[in-house]
Amino acid sequence: MAMRWLAIAMTMMFGLPSAVRASPPTSVLLKPAGVFDGVDGQVHAGWQVLVTGDRIVAVGPDLRAPADTRIIVLAGDTLMPGMIEGHGHLFLHPYDEASWDDQVLHEPLALRTARAVANARATLLAGFTSERDLGTEGAGYADVGLKTAIDQGVVPGPRLSVATRAIVALGAYGPKGFEPGVAIPQGAEEVSGVDQIVAAVRRQIAAGADWIKLYADYRWRPGEESRATLSLAEMVAAVAAAHDAGRPVAVHAATAEGMRRAVAAGVDTIEHGYGGTPAIFADMAAKHIALCPTLAASDATSRYRGWTGSEPAPAAVELNRKSFRLAVNAGVPICMGGDVGVFAHGSNAREMELLAAAGLSPANVLIAATSGNARWLKMSDRLGAVKPGLLADLIAVEGDPVVDIRAVRRLRLVMKGGVVVTGPGG
Numbered sequence: 317m318a319m320r321w322l323a324i325a326m327t328m329m330f331g332l333p334s335a336v337r338a339s340p341p342t343s344v345l346l347k348p349a350g351v352f353d354g355v356d357g358q359v360h361a362g363w364q365v366l367v368t369g370d371r372i373v374a375v376g377p378d379l380r381a382p383a384d385t386r387i388i389v390l391a392g393d394t395l396m397p398g399m400i401e402g403h404g405h406l407f408l409h410p411y412d413e414a415s416w417d418d419q420v421l422h423e424p425l426a427l428r429t430a431r432a433v434a435n436a437r438a439t440l441l442a443g444f445t446s447e448r449d450l451g452t453e454g455a456g457y458a459d460v461g462l463k464t465a466i467d468q469g470v471v472p473g474p475r476l477s478v479a480t481r482a483i484v485a486l487g488a489y490g491p492k493g494f495e496p497g498v499a500i501p502q503g504a505e506e507v508s509g510v511d512q513i514v515a516a517v518r519r520q521i522a523a524g525a526d527w528i529k530l531y532a533d534y535r536w537r538p539g540e541e542s543r544a545t546l547s548l549a550e551m552v553a554a555v556a557a558a559h560d561a562g563r564p565v566a567v568h569a570a571t572a573e574g575m576r577r578a579v580a581a582g583v584d585t586i587e588h589g590y591g592g593t594p595a596i597f598a599d600m601a602a603k604h605i606a607l608c609p610t611l612a613a614s615d616a617t618s619r620y621r622g623w624t625g626s627e628p629a630p631a632a633v634e635l636n637r638k639s640f641r642l643a644v645n646a647g648v649p650i651c652m653g654g655d656v657g658v659f660a661h662g663s664n665a666r667e668m669e670l671l672a673a674a675g676l677s678p679a680n681v682l683i684a685a686t687s688g689n690a691r692w693l694k695m696s697d698r699l700g701a702v703k704p705g706l707l708a709d710l711i712a713v714e715g716d717p718v719v720d721i722r723a724v725r726r727l728r729l730v731m732k733g734g735v736v737v738t739g740p741g742g
Contacts, residue, residue, distance in 0.1 A: 341369030344734070344741070345381045348390035348712055353702040354397040354686035357679035359718050365395060367708040370733040375702055388740045390712045393728045396682065397700055398445025398709035400689035401474070401664050403566075403587055403608045403653025406432040406439070406447070406462065407455040410660050412620045417491040420454035420503050428455050432462055436473030438662030443724060445709040445732045446475040448653070448693050450529050450566055450587065451482035453503045460524030472737065475709075477693060479566065480520045481505040482529040483513060483554065485545035489531065492538050504531065510553045513546070517557040528558040529566045530583070533574030544573040551581035564694055566608075572596060579605060585651055585692055588613075590632075592639045597646035604649060606692040609640040611670040612654035637674050644676060651692050652685040665724045678721040685724075708734040 344367045351363035353375070366374040366381055381387075407428050408419060419428070432455075439447055452459050459478040466473040486508035494500050505520070507513040517528050530551060533542045546554075551567075558565045564584035569575040572591040579586075579599050585606045592600075592607075600607065614636040623630050629637070644650065654667030671681045690700025698707050714726035729739030736742035 341734075343368045343373075343382050343385040344736075345379060345385050345387045346390060346395055346710070346712070346729075346731075347387060348393045348395040350394050350716070351375065351702055352394055352396040352682060352718065354683060355701050355703075357677075357683060357718070359394055359716055363395075365702060365710065367710075367731070367734050370708055370735075372702065372704050372706050372708050372710075374704055386741065388729070388736075390728060390740070393712040393714055394716055394718075394723070395702065395710060395712045395729075396717070397686040397690075397702055398711050398730070398732065399443050399652075399664070399685045399724065400693065400695075400700065401439065401444045401447035401653060401656060402585075402651040402685075402689045402693065403610055403655050404439070404447045404449050404661070404664070405451060405453055405655070405657030406435045406449050406476075406661065407452045407458065408657030409435070411617065411658060416453070416503070421491055421501060425455060425458065429458050429462070432458070433465075433471050433473075435657075435661035436462065436466060436471065436476075438660075439656075439664060440472055440474050440732065441727075441730065441738055442662045442664055443711040443713070443727050443730055444474050444664050445711070445730070446477075446689075446693075446695065446699055448477045448479075448527060448566075448689075450479045450527070451504060452480065453482075453657075454501060456481060457523045463524070475699070475732075477526040477695075478524065479527040479529040480523055480525040482531065482568075483507055483516050483520070484531040484534065485550075488534045488536055488545040507550070510550055513550045513554045514557045517554050518561070521558070521561050521563055525563065527566055528554065528563050529568065530554055530578075532567050532569040532578045533571045534568075542570045542574070544571060544577060546577070548577045548580060551577050551583075555581045555583055575600075579603065587653070587655075588636075589643065590614075590635050590639050592642055594642060594646060597643045597648050600643070601647040601649075606649040606651040607640075607643045608651040608653035608655075609636065609643065609671070610653060610655040610667070611636055611640060611674060612656070612667040613658045615666070615670060616659035640671075640674055649688065649692060650676065650680075650684045652681065652689055665722075668721055668724060672721045679718050681721055682717055682724075708732075712739065 350359040463476040482504040567578040712729035717723040
């Protein structure tokens with residue numbers, strides 16, 4: 317009996333016997349045709365990547381690996397960082413399936429959450445291992461729960477940064493067009509005045525928001541042009557409250573005035589930016605405020621209205637392309653984000669193809685979707701590059717995406733945190 321208690325005491329002091337201790341992390345050696353590291357814009361022929369546990373531990377040619385390392389040969393493929401979706405809405409689905417109003421007002425929260433689970437899986441399988449989800453559009457704080465479910469391994473999906481409800485000026489958002497005396501559920505949290513917007517920022521952060529999303533402008537009534545909605549004072553107060561709490565701020569801004577106020581308030585990213593002028597974009601570049609141009613959103617909504625893709629393109633598409641080119645020429649950092657949810661989740665690469673078609677080189681499109689997005693989304697210490705010490709979120713695509721951006725749709729492997737999600741060894 318004494319020996320038994322001695323053994324128990326020794327175990328408590330020094331840990332479990334070696335035979336029952338946790339196994340050391342396994343290693344995987346990935347041997348593609350080349351590696352795009354997400355930083356320098358080149359494919360490095362002959363490079364390999366060694367992963368141990370959930371981290372990249374070595375990158376380069378002819379790597380030495382432990383004897384029990386699993387080897388995955390990816391002949392003819394390019395290995396690159398897992399892509400990062402910069403502007404998504406997992407709780408929306410394409411507007412040619414159901415209008416935005418119908419999704420917000422008529423679809424039960426359980427249905428919307430079930431769709432979001434499926435959308436998260438489709439996103440991951442498309443090679444997007446991280447996503448910034450910029451608002452649930454009437455689904456409350458359900459994105460916080462989805463993020464937790466993914467983190468706990470309950471459901472598959474990308475690493476999420478969530479914005480929860482988003483914030484709009486009182487009366488400026490939607491759905492609209494109903495009896496004025498009836499309170500209609502809205503797609504975001506409404507505020508009026510500095511005190512209310514600061515309270516909303518703090519309330520959303522307390523509920524789990526990683527980002528704060530503001531709407532600088534919108535349509536006051538159906539059919540009207542967008543106009544600035546939140547005042548400069550409101551936006552300055554909201555940004556200060558968010559930054560005090562360590563949360564960055566994204567701003568929907570489609571008008572010149574909305575963008576001016578957002579830039580003056582010191583936001584971190586501007587979404588859409590259709591009304592940007594050379595002066596506004598120069599100011600954004602000077603202040604290192606990134607633009608998510610969301611070319612795929614205007615492309616998708618125009619196609620839903622009957623556009624076939626022929627040129628000349630509709631006015632909305634041309635305006636989007638023009639503002640994007642102005643931003644690039646001004647040196648504005650580009651965030652790769654397509655407003656996916658307006659179009660189908662899993663087809664996130666649509667934005668990358670449109671960025672390339674609008675004049676951004678494939679190498680710079682790839683950088684925007686990897687190390688660029690990691691930088692603007694405040695994740696570069698963990699993600700976005702093929703570099704020792706970073707999380708092993710990696711994908712392999714058939715061919716060379718620097719030559720043909722469409723290669724990012726030809727996935728051969730998806731790895732998240734060192735685990736093969738799909739592909740050889742998965």
